[in-house]
Structure formats: structure tokens, C-alpha cells
Amino acid sequence: MSVEAHEMPRLPDVDPLEDKPESIPQAARRKLSSPWASFIVVVITFLWTIPTLGLLITSLRPAADAQNSGWWTFFANPAVTFSNYAEVITGGDTIPSGITPYFFNSFAIAIPAAIFPLTLACMAAYALAWVRFKWSTAVFFGIFALQVVPLQMALLPLLQMFNLGWSLGPIPIFPDLNRPGSEQSLLAGTYIPLWIAHTMFALPLAIFLIHNFIAQLPRDLMEAARVDGASHFLIFRKIVLPLSVPAIASFAIFQFLWVWNDLLVALTFAGGTPDVAPVTAYLANVKGTYGAQLHLITAGAFIAIVVPLIVFFALQRYFVRGLLAGSVKG
Amino acid sequence: MTAIKRRRGMALLAGGLAAGMLLAACGGSDDSASDSAGEETAAEDTAAEDSGGEEDAGGEEDAGGDMAAGCEAYADYMGNEGTTVNVFTSILPPEQQLFEEAWAGFEECTGIDIVYEASDQFEAQLPTRIAGGNAPDIAWIPQPGLLERLVADGGPVAAPAATEALVDEYWNPAWKGYGTVDGTFYAAPLGSNMKSFVWYSPQVFADNGYEVPTTWDELWALSDQMVADGIDPWCGGLESGGATGWPATDWLEQVMLRLYGGDVYDQWVSHELTFQSPEVEAAMDVVAGWMKNPEYVNGGFGDVQTIALTPFQDAGAGIPTGECGMLQQASFYANFWQNFDENATVGPDGTAYAFYLPEISSEFPQPVVGGGEFVAAFADRPEVQAVQTYMASPDFHTSKAALGNWVSANSGVPLDTYAADSIDQLSAEFLTDPNGIFRFDASDLMPAAVGAGEMWTQMTAWFAEDKPTAEVLADIDAAWPAS
């Protein structure tokens, strides 16, 4: 599944791999005794899975069991209940409001917030790679360096922008969206601030990774198209985008997971209401409020990680391709 | 960090289960509808507040006229039909439903729609929203220190005279002081909690023949008796996420107020009395002989260090089982007992009950440390002022208190509003008693760098790492803001 050799993109400077007889580690591993290698792998895989397994098991246990005994005692005393999940999904005696509205919010936030930065990053990466101009290299490195800006420090200025607007002297950069006579911004209670904020924070890494991929597309292809009189916009749509699908897909998954798991941006721009707040905000609330109700918190946590897990398992074959571009060299 | 403590307590309340979902479902459309309504009427001249508000805002007089039946009590708030006031708080559902129930009549009669929004990140969110130009109309602020800071930055607007009149009439003057900054009164108190309680199991006390102690000496005699009987007399927990350490600050506050009375306590809060002064050091020694005494703690959990690790919500787990004798915690802890046993009840014959942490010397009678939140407004539209005044009235406080699990220090609320023998009633007795010395939770009054920062951190290190008292106090002093 994940990164079988034949699925590797045929990048110009990466050789096709199908007919490769044996890779280096294969040769190296013959020297290591193979059973030992297998053993180590099995042990690590097991270790890496245990914590999540503990979560799953705890979430399926009755309240008293979960709170008063370790989850591993489940194997000696297997009692399974789904009522924890029922309570977390729809609400119940202990937690009055369920996770469902937040679940939809997470989708409504994460899907656009994955698509927007991707599109803009593809455009920017294309300009930086193929419409070279005097400062394009400097701009590219500048964007790369922007990854260090701590997100926390950007929150307040952005919030001001959404609510009060920004202007440089008399020139409005971002309009003041408050309705006259109202304290509330037009954007309050919508997903729009979240989309914009996630897009901004994702751009540096997205541009960097996608640029690495796009820059490696065959030069003659581009030049031929230019000679035929195709505009940059046509080349972008007809050549660059279709060829960049692996990179786009991998970054899309990455960004979707990131946004889905984000808490800080969501808290700042969406607050904690069921109108717009995502699953992570719900989970943080529940963890703070019902700290001792281990069986319910674990059920909520498991629901929250199911979607990213599905996305990841379904699409992981695309995951690596784009990340690889630019760093893998023959 | 009163907010977190109380929030956790309230959220554990049972009941109001379906309402949360319903609200969740309607939330979105509600917002947009009410917003546009607010816009239309914001410009209307609504003079009701100016004309009638100054007198007895909770008044019973009949306004007569075209008023719907049953709305007489709200006469002073009329004239704001179709307006919206949003309230931002740290009090999460299911408590939200009880508030909405309490003001349902007000909303119906006055036509003012009160939109409730809660966040568990309230303390971080509110200043961010104000700085971001997205201030709520009204916020319930749990720390006077936070109110002071917001006023310094120019957020809240002064409370209308009608609100101030109500507070003068119904509250212990100390409370008004906490809502006042630089001589201007901003915020009336809302709910309160009483922190000077010791929780115990009436069953365990009866089985062992223990008497509820009424003096400081009896308290220690009882503790030693428990040790002799093989019971750890005390338990505690400091872990509370971002606010880890606050219960230890409460212990120090209890001792400070009992040893030295209100005036010295006030000097301590304003840093005229430093943490390194002999007074505070002596108080720390008392706490050390109590909660850091290896003979006494940590019932049900282990040694002294476990106090730092134990979530405060779990701290009382050993009380019903008899593993721990007593737990010093606030009134809101009443909501936590069902965590340990679904059928737990609170009362003189229940699973757990509380007694007043006795005074140390008769020189300072009945000291009470408490907390609560304050209603600050960020807009002076007439409907906002109407809601603000209503939230200070005995009417509102009585109807909220009648719904249970909530205490008001408003002396206009009759004590029989609370369930008999409930912790609420016991708390209200102490909070409204004019003869007691009432002081607000000191850490909520101190600058955030100390009260929501270094003091938590250092008290935690005091327990977790056994950091020397002198170093703990010196480090807290060093964190006090220069100005």
C-alpha cells in the first residue's frame, strides 16, 4: 500500500524503480540476521500501538471499570459497553450536549481550509518556479523562513483585522465589517475567519513543498507550450496542475489532518459554541469539565481521531509523494 | 482562577440534558435573526431606563398600562422590545440552561433577547475579543483583578446608577469594592461561592464517634485522633490543567485571613505586605504543618507529593470510603461527590457534608474567603443597562437561587429560597452574615502575573519538589509587577 516502489512519481531525476533488483537496505539486511529485524519491527509496532489501544479499550469499558482499574485488566475481565459512545454522540446524563454538531463543524472547517491554501500555494509556487523574476529566489527563501513565525503571536493582530478592519493610513487593506450600530462583526459566527487564518498559516510550508515539486517538472514541456503561444494561465491549468496531483494530494492530506487536529486557531476565531467550534474544542472542554469521567473522555477522543485515521489510511499512498519531491535525488 | 473551579463544579450538574442539544441545533439561525433585529431597534430612543431605572429596579410597583399580565415586576426594564444583549461567560452548559430559565420571564416581558455564550478559555478569550474589537455587551468576570486590568485598557463602561443602588442596598460593602476601580463602580456581583468549608463524611464521623470541630484546636485534636485511628485526616489535589496550583493558594488565604484579619489581608493583596514578610512566612508554616504534614496527608492517594499530581476534582475520592478524613474545598465541591458514587447525596446525613473551617482567634471572628463573578458591561445601550440592572436585582437572584446549586450573596434573597440544609443555604448564611469578615480570594485580586501565574507555579513546586519556603516566597515577590 503505502509507498510501493512502482507508485513513485516518475520525476525527471528519479529513476523508475520497477526493475530494481534489490534496494540497499535489502542487501544490508541480509547481513543483519533477518529474524532479529522482524522481531524488532514487531516489537516497535506493538509499542507504538499500545497507547492508542489503551484509549480504545478504555472507551469501551463501563464507567466503574474504567475509573478504578487499568485498561489492561480488561483482558481478565472483559466487559464491553457502547453506552459511552452513545452518550458522547447524542449527549446523556453526564454530558448534556453531544459531539455531533462539532463533528460537522470540523468538516466544514477542514475541507475548505485544506483547499484554499493549496490552490494559492500552487499558483505562487508556479510563479516562483516558472515565471522567474528578479527577486524570485529571495522571495522563495523568505517564504520558507516565515515558517518560524510562532502562530500564537499572529492571533491577536488577525482578530483585530477581522473585527475592526485594517488600513494603511487612508488606504483600506481589509474592510471594517461591523454593521453600523452593532458590536458584532459580519464574520462572527461564520467559518470565514477560520478559513482565512488556517490558509495564512499553511502557506509557507505549502508553497515550499509544492514549489519543490513544480520546479522539477520538465523544462522542455513548459518551453514547448510557451512557444505554442500558451499563456501562463493555460500552462498552469493544462500542464502544471495535472502533473502536480501527487504533491497536491499529499499536501491536502497533511493540511486536512493539521486543521482537523488544531485547537488554538479554533479557540481564537470560533470560540467554543456549537455553531462553529470543531471537535477538538469540544474535547478540550469535556476533558476540562469531566476530568474524572475517563470512559467518556476516551470515547470522545476516539471519535475525534477516527476521521483523521480513515483519511490517513484511505489516502496514505498519496501522502509521501509530494513530500518527497525536491528532497529525493538520484 | 475562580472560573475554572466553579465551571467544573457546575458543569457536573445533572439535568438539562436535551436542552443543550436543542440549543446547539438552533444556535446558528438564532444568531443571525436576533442580530438583524438588534440593528433595527438600536437607534430607537428607549428612555425607559432613564425614567424608571433609578428607583427600585427590582420594584414591585404596578406599572399598569398595556403591560402583559405577570410582567409587572419588569416595569422598570420596559421599552426595549426587539433588542439583543449578548452575554459572555465562563459558565458552561448545563448551568447555562438554568440561567436561561431564570431570566425567561424577563425576556418575554421586556422583549430583550439575552444571547448566552460560554467558553472554557474565557480569561484568555475576553481580553482578546476586546482588543479585537469584538467585545460582548456583558461579560461575567470571575476575577476583580481582571476587571481592573480591563478598565485600565478602557474596556468596561461604568454601571448605571440603578445598578449601583441595588448593590448598595443588598451586598456586604466588600463586594461593591471588588466591582469598583479607581472610585468608579463598574460591576455588580452575580453568583458567589464560599471557600471556607471543610468536607467530611457524616457516616465516617458517626462510625468513629467524631464530633464536628468548632474551634481551631478541636480541628487539630480531631486530626491527631484520626491519625491514631489509622485514618489520614486530610487530602488535597492541586492539578487543574492551566490553573494547576490554585487550591494551595486557597489554603494560604484561609490561614492568612484567620491569623491576621481583613486589614492585613488587604495589605497582602496590594503587596504592601510582601510574601517574604514574617506574617506570610508564619502562615506558610501553618499550612506546612497542615497539608504538608506527612502524618496527615494524602488520604487515599499516597504521600505529600501526590497532592501536586492529584486533580482537584478527584481529591475527595477517599472521603466517602473513609480513607481520608477531611478535605478543605469550596462550596461548589458539592457537585463532585457524584463522581465517586452515582447515588451520592450532600447533607447532614448524606455521603458528604461540610463544616465551617473554624476561626483561629476571637480577635477576627468568622473569617470567610469567597469567590464570585461580576457583571461588567461593554456598551451603554439602554437594553444593556436594563439587563445589567436586572442581573443585580433580588428578583433575578431569587429566581436563579430557587433553581438550585447556586449561591448569591445578595441579602435580598430569602434563605428559605435554598433547599433546607443544603450547602447552598449554609453558604448563603455565611456570605450574607453582616458580622463575619468577608474577603475575596486573594489570588483573584492580585495581578495576573502573580495570582494567575507565579503563585500557582510556586505553590505547586512547594508541594511537588519540596522547594524551601523562603525560596518560594522570594520567587513570588520577584514576579510582582514593578509598577
Place this chain on the structure above:
Amino acid sequence: MEELLTGLEKLWSGFLGIVIFGVLIAVLFFIGSRFRGRLSRPAAILIFLGPAALLLVMGLIVPAIRTIFASTQDASGNEFVGWANYQWIFDSQFDIIVNSILWIVITPIAATALGLTLALLLDRMRREAVAKSFIFMPMAISFVGASIIWSLIYEYRAPDKPQVGLLSQIVMWLGVDDPPKWLLWQPFNNYLLMVIMVWIQVGFAMVVLSAAIKAIPSDVVEAAELDGATGWKLFSRVTIPMIRGTLIVVVTTIMFAVLKIFDIVRVMTNGNYGTQIVANEMYAQAFVQFDVGRGSALAVVLFVAVIPLIVFNVVQLRKDRATR
């Protein structure tokens, strides 16, 4: 039922957002393709780069400049205090910096080394994909979720009680009567927290490095083997140099993640018991204690700490470009 309907409404508004965004881009493209001749290049640059540049300026560059400015101001941001905030960091917050450096150095190296080992061991092994999926899985879990998961491991209970934390139970099975209070156990508690980050990041390192190893051309391997290189020699002389670029990218990516990450520390210990790091102290100063000046100064220290990393990476990138 009602919940589902509102849910669909929410999804619809998400969809609508995407459509509107698509239309905007299409309009931009349409306008851009109207330009011909000399103007077509500048127009293309403006339209391709403009939106991203605008967002970057508003979302990152302006806030970064404001942060540097705010770091020289007092708590409320009204008065110039010069270096006082930095003085405070180096006088009283030195432990925090040491902890952060430990995090920045140990976590990426541990995650990358383990990821590389796994990539080598797993290569073409039977059921490779299954093992990879399980090891990669923590990547998909939020920090909130991870903190809940790991509290089931590090939880301490008195030895005479039924244990809830797995780690305590294991050492008790191994014959230790009184397991340490893991999160209080200085200085090892720092490393226990790092384990969580390594747990999350190893999958990433493994998957990327594994793909890089597979991309090494076979003729290189064959030539090396003909020269008699085997085992360790083959690995150190051929594999490592061939995947050097990928290794740097992996280490750097994890380092950036570690620098900004504060959730793990915040949720597990809140920075108590000697585990505080710069990113969490920054959040606490700026958002809990409202000292914008100190919070900003801590942020600037973070920037500065990363500059060598950035420079190193840029130099590497330039080298790569030169050889392309």
C-alpha cells in the same frame, strides 16, 4: 434528525465557500489571460503570487514585526522598556531555555534516527505496509487526543491501589515496589514528555525516509556492492549520502514542529515540575498573565533560535539548486 439537518447546512456552507473561492480564482485567471504582450508577464506574476503574498503579509509578516516591537514594551504595551523583557528571560527563565534546547535537539534526532532504523528494517519486509500504518497512526491524532492517551500511561497511583497508569504497572510487575511519580520525576519527566512527541513524529520520518531509500537508483547500489561494500559500509558510504537531502528536510520539519509545539507540555504538566518550555511560557505570558511584552520577547527568542536552522537550510537548498 434536527442535528443532521443543521449538520447538512453546515456542510453546505463549507461547500458554498469552496465554490465562491473557485469563482474568484476563475475571475482572476480570466482577467489575467486578457493581458497580452509586454504586460502579460507582470500580470501573471501579480495574479499568481498576489493573493498568497497578501495573505502572508497580513497573517505573518505584519504580526512578526509587531511582535518584535511589542517585545520592547511593558506588559500592557504602552511604554518602552528597552531590553528589560530580554533581561528577565535570561535572568530568571534560564531553565526554560535549557529545556527548550533539549527538546529542539533531542526530539528531532531521536525521531529521525528511529524512523531511519525502521525504514531500513522494514524495507520490502512482508507486511511492510501494515507495520508502517500502525507506526504512522499517531501522526493523525490531535495533541488533545494524545494527551488523553498518554495520561493512561503516566498516571500515578499509590502502590497499594489498583494501578491505572500502564508504566507504573509494568515496573511493578518487574518488581519495583514503589514506582516513581512519573510526571514529577525530575529531570526524567522532560524526557517522558519528549517520548510523546517522538511517538507522534517517528511515523512521519519513517515514511518519508523509506520512500527516499527506495528512490536510490539501483545502479548506484550495484556499483557499490561490486566494490565490496556491504552492511554498515554500504549504509554509511552510500545510503546516507544519497538520502542526505531528505534527512535534512525531515529533521528540519520536525524541529519546526517542536519549536512551536506547546500543547503537550501545557496539557500534561502545564510547565510545572521543571518541564516548562519557551513556547508554553510564551502562551502563558501572553494569554494567561496578559504580559504582552514578555510573551513577545519569548517569541523573538524563538525566532532567533531558529535563524541558524533557516540559514543552514537555505544554504543546502541553494546547493541543491546549483547542482540541478
